[in-house]
């Protein structure tokens with residue numbers, strides 16, 4: 501028997517692709533994990549924006565097949581708001597419109613990276629992963645660091661950037677060439693940039709339409725079943741609802757930090773190492789406002805400290821069905837350290853103030869819904885500790901018949917597509933290796 505823990509996209513995709521018997525255990529009363537949506541007073545909200553971008557044709561075909569024509573394609577309209585000006589994302593190739601001295605600093609800084617390779621990189625032994633701060637300075641230069649990359653990322657990660665490594669950056673932060681930077685400073689546009697120049701989103705129902713589409717092909721889900729202990733030596737899992745299961749293989753999609761804590765017989769050194777893995781939490785503040793078309797954009801980044809949030813988005817611009825006619829909805833994202841909390845009413849007050857200062861809300865706007873959800877595990881911190889200990893933790897779990905997958909199972913910065921892909925690949929491996937014996941599957 502294969503036990504799967506967690507019915508987010510990684511767990512659902514594993515179950516969907518397995519050919520043999522399995523049981524799927526989910527601690528909540530519903531499936532979907534981070535890709536759930538919820539309704540309040542006629543508005544449908546996701547846990548902040550959840551937009552689909554595909555790099556793998558096979559996963560795109562699978563998702564399009566599951567959603568049967570219910571996805572709509574959008575050409576990204578994302579912006580950065582700084583110096584009281586909107587510039588297009590990504591910042592590094594779109595500085596046109598900023599004050600001239602800011603544009604000059606960004607250009608000269610970028611040119612300096614081409615003519616003077618970073619001394620830190622030249623002299624340094626290349627055994628240690630490069631810090632994120634050094635990566636920014638080396639690849640984008642001092643001007644872009646000062647006017648966007650450093651303030652934005654410090655707000656986002658809630659940590660000094662020289663504590664972070666740069667091994668996750670390459671696909672998320674596009675590295676431009678000089679022509680693109682100069683064109684961007686002059687307002688000349690001849691191509692699309694970034695990992696998501698367009699995206700797909702369900703026409704109806706919010707992102708939850710995606711996990712829901714897996715459900716008819718997934719049997720044996722136990723809801724309200726929280727994994728509370730694993731005896732790895734006996735291959736035995738205990739759940740909060742009293743179930744005890746002897747498994748052959750365990751597929752876990754819960755945060756690896758939690759998983760290791762639940763494995764009472766795991767080596768002590770690795771338990772301590774797992775406890776030191778860091779992440780940032782996010783307040784997802786969803787607002788319903790009684791005014792049409794608050795913005796024509798999909799989402800906006802806010803690097804400046806005057807705004808407590810790092811991003812705000814407009815779900816009804818992806819799908820008008822997400823709110824009542826004549827209204828707008830917004831998601832606003834605020835990072836915080838997992839150990840530090842603010843009162844929801846205070847966070848919402850600060851959000852409103854920031855949105856008014858940014859010209860998005862007016863003081864007399866009627867806010868119909870203001871709902872805050874705290875995403876405890878939101879963004880994994882890539883630091884030197886993670887680079888050092890994570891491979892050993894995952895290997896030891898694997899040795900004990902536990903496959904830890906998904907965004908938090910592998911403790912990484914990955915997308916919905918990746919979660920689906922990891923579940924598919926693992927199930928195919930288990931099918932091939934005979935660990936998932938063929939059975940009558942619905």
Ligand SMILES: Cc1cc2nc3c(=O)[nH]c(=O)nc-3n(C[C@H](O)[C@H](O)[C@H](O)COP(=O)(O)OP(=O)(O)OC[C@H]3O[C@@H](n4cnc5c(N)ncnc54)[C@H](O)[C@@H]3O)c2cc1C
Nearest residue numbers: 506508509510527533534550551726727754906907915916
């Ligand atoms: C703020 C934010 C915005 C994002 N935006 C995008 C985006 O625009 N596009 C994109 O592609 N991706 C986005 N992502 C990433 C995307 O949400 C994830 O990659 C994907 O949902 C991960 O799925 P998962 O199954 O690995 O994890 P999860 O969705 O976290 O699923 C894990 C499941 O395990 C359950 N669980 C936890 N502990 C236990 C336990 N002890 N016992 C039983 N069950 C348990 C949880 O309830 C949950 O259902 C975003 C993520 C965040 C945080």
